[in-house]
Amino acid sequence: MDWLNWVLLLGRILFGLLFFLSGIGHLTQPAMRDYAKGMGVPIPEVLVPLTGIQIIVGSLMVVLGIWPDLGALLLFVFLVPVAFFMHRFWTLPDPMQAANQQAHFFKNIALAGASLALFVLFIKCADRLALVITGPLFK
Numbered sequence: 001m002d003w004l005n006w007v008l009l010l011g012r013i014l015f016g017l018l019f020f021l022s023g024i025g026h027l028t029q030p031a032m033r034d035y036a037k038g039m040g041v042p043i044p045e046v047l048v049p050l051t052g053i054q055i056i057v058g059s060l061m062v063v064l065g066i067w068p069d070l071g072a073l074l075l076f077v078f079l080v081p082v083a084f085f086m087h088r089f090w091t092l093p094d095p096m097q098a099a100n101q102q103a104h105f106f107k108n109i110a111l112a113g114a115s116l117a118l119f120v121l122f123i124k125c126a127d128r129l130a131l132v133i134t135g136p137l138f139k
Helices: 002-028 030-038 044-064 068-086 095-124
Strands: none
Touching: 002 044, 002 068, 002 095, 030 044, 044 068, 068 095
């Protein structure tokens, strides 16, 4: 079943790419800090870059297989608060804006679920993981 190892690696790469690119945006796009400030995020000039670093590190850990369970957990810890603080669709009176934010909210919740699933997979399959640099941190 060597081909399954390659499929899992491809899945890790595709999953991590979203967070890696988003993290780069957190660090390079001032509009992200402005948007966060408008949503009431405290000290967005600090938190937006910090979360950018968090998701870059988490994505690289998942993709490269360096404590991939911890990387998946870092992504989960990012996704849940962002869903509830940045995509509060239930507060928006405009149906179009609410629908857009609802899609982002549930995308983040679904990705949080996938992060948890990867967290468990990396721990439960620690002895069978291939194409990783280290095994999981949590055992």
